[in-house]
Amino acid sequence: MDQALAQIVERVRAAAADHAPLRIRGGGTKDFHGRALNGDVLDTRSLSGIVSYEPSELVVTARAGTSLAELEAVLAEKGQCLPFEPPHFGPGATVGGMVAAGLSGPARASVGAVRDYVLGVSLVNGKAEWLTFGGQVMKNVAGYDVSRLMAGSWGTLGLLTEVSLKVLPVTAAEATLRFECNQADALRKLHTWGAQPLPLNASCWVQEAQAPVGTLYVRLRGAAAAVEAACKTMGGTRIDNALAAPDWTACRNQTLPWFAERAHQPGLALWRLSLPATAPVLTLPAATRVLVEWHGALRWVQAPADAADALQAAAQAVGGSATVFVAACAGPSGGSGQFLPQSSALAHIHARLKQAFDPAGIFNPGRLSAHW
Structure with missing residues (x-):
C-alpha cells in the first residue's frame, strides 16, 4: 500500500470512528447532481496513474483519480476507446468519478453502459478496509458482482481506488x-431501423427554440462496407465527420445549445426520462422541451419541479421512470435535486447495501437519499 492510499485509509478510519461525514470528490465535474453535498472533502486525485494497459487483451487498469482525458488519450494512441462514451462535464473528470456516476454517452443504447465494461475494482469501504473485487477478465466473477454494483452508486458505498x-x-x-x-417521425424511423441489420451507433433528435420542425441525427459506426450501404439505404443528408464530431461531443457533455436554454429560464430543471425504446411521443405538460437520445430510450425534458407528478405518470404509463438530473437551483457546488421516491422493496435493498458497505454512514451522506 503506497503512501497516498495509506493516508486515505487512515482518513476513512478516523471518520468512521467519529461518525464524521466525508464527501468523496475527484474533479468535481458532477457536483451538480444529487440532493446535497455534505461532509469534509476527501480528494481522490492523489490516486492517479495508469497501472497497466494490455492493448492486445483489450484491458486497462487505472487508479481512480486518473484524469479521464488522460486515459482516453492513451487508448487513442493504440486505436482503442471507451465505447460507452462517458460524459466529462468538465476538464477535471476522473476514472473513479466515471464509474461512480455510471453515466454513459450517446452510444450507450448500441454498445452498453459503463457497468458492462467494469471488470474489477479496488475500494475502501466504510470500515477502512481495502478490498478488491473482480479482476481483469470477463469470467473472473463468482457470486455477487460487486465491481459492477459500484457503477452508479455515486460514492455512497465506498471510495474507489482502482478500476479495471x-x-x-x-x-x-x-x-x-x-x-x-418531428419527434413522432423520428421515433418511427428509429424503430424501423432498429429492426434492420444496420450499424446504428447513436441518435439525437432535437428541436431548437422557435424552429418549426426538429432534426434527427443518426451516427453509424462499423465496417466501411456496412456504413456505406446503410447511408444509401437510410437516406438523409450526410454530414462531414469533422463537422459532426464536435456536436456528438457536445451532446455527450450536455453543452448543446438545447441544454444551455435552461440558463435563460429560471425555475426549469433538467429531467431524465428512462423509457422503453419503442415508447411513443409522451403527452407532457405544456411548454416542456424534449431532446431524445438512445434511439428513443432516453428523453431529456426541461420542466419545472412542479411537473414531477405529470412526468412520472407519463413515464410510468409506458413502463419507464422520470428523475431530476439537474435541479433548477443546482450550481457548480451543489445539486439540491429532489429525487422521486423509490419503491419500498428497492429502498430496502439500498439500505441493506449501505449498511453492509458503510455502516457508519460516512460516505456522501444525503447525495442520493435523505436517509443516508
Whole structure:
C-alpha cells in the first residue's frame, strides 16, 4: 500500500470512528447532481496513474483519480476507446468519478453502459478496509458482482481506488446522417431501423427554440462496407465527420445549445426520462422541451419541479421512470435535486447495501437519499 492510499485509509478510519461525514470528490465535474453535498472533502486525485494497459487483451487498469482525458488519450494512441462514451462535464473528470456516476454517452443504447465494461475494482469501504473485487477478465466473477454494483452508486458505498476496464478498438468507419422531422417521425424511423441489420451507433433528435420542425441525427459506426450501404439505404443528408464530431461531443457533455436554454429560464430543471425504446411521443405538460437520445430510450425534458407528478405518470404509463438530473437551483457546488421516491422493496435493498458497505454512514451522506 503506497503512501497516498495509506493516508486515505487512515482518513476513512478516523471518520468512521467519529461518525464524521466525508464527501468523496475527484474533479468535481458532477457536483451538480444529487440532493446535497455534505461532509469534509476527501480528494481522490492523489490516486492517479495508469497501472497497466494490455492493448492486445483489450484491458486497462487505472487508479481512480486518473484524469479521464488522460486515459482516453492513451487508448487513442493504440486505436482503442471507451465505447460507452462517458460524459466529462468538465476538464477535471476522473476514472473513479466515471464509474461512480455510471453515466454513459450517446452510444450507450448500441454498445452498453459503463457497468458492462467494469471488470474489477479496488475500494475502501466504510470500515477502512481495502478490498478488491473482480479482476481483469470477463469470467473472473463468482457470486455477487460487486465491481459492477459500484457503477452508479455515486460514492455512497465506498471510495474507489482502482478500476479495471474492458476497452474496444475504434471502429473502422463512421458517418452521421441528418433528417428534418418531428419527434413522432423520428421515433418511427428509429424503430424501423432498429429492426434492420444496420450499424446504428447513436441518435439525437432535437428541436431548437422557435424552429418549426426538429432534426434527427443518426451516427453509424462499423465496417466501411456496412456504413456505406446503410447511408444509401437510410437516406438523409450526410454530414462531414469533422463537422459532426464536435456536436456528438457536445451532446455527450450536455453543452448543446438545447441544454444551455435552461440558463435563460429560471425555475426549469433538467429531467431524465428512462423509457422503453419503442415508447411513443409522451403527452407532457405544456411548454416542456424534449431532446431524445438512445434511439428513443432516453428523453431529456426541461420542466419545472412542479411537473414531477405529470412526468412520472407519463413515464410510468409506458413502463419507464422520470428523475431530476439537474435541479433548477443546482450550481457548480451543489445539486439540491429532489429525487422521486423509490419503491419500498428497492429502498430496502439500498439500505441493506449501505449498511453492509458503510455502516457508519460516512460516505456522501444525503447525495442520493435523505436517509443516508
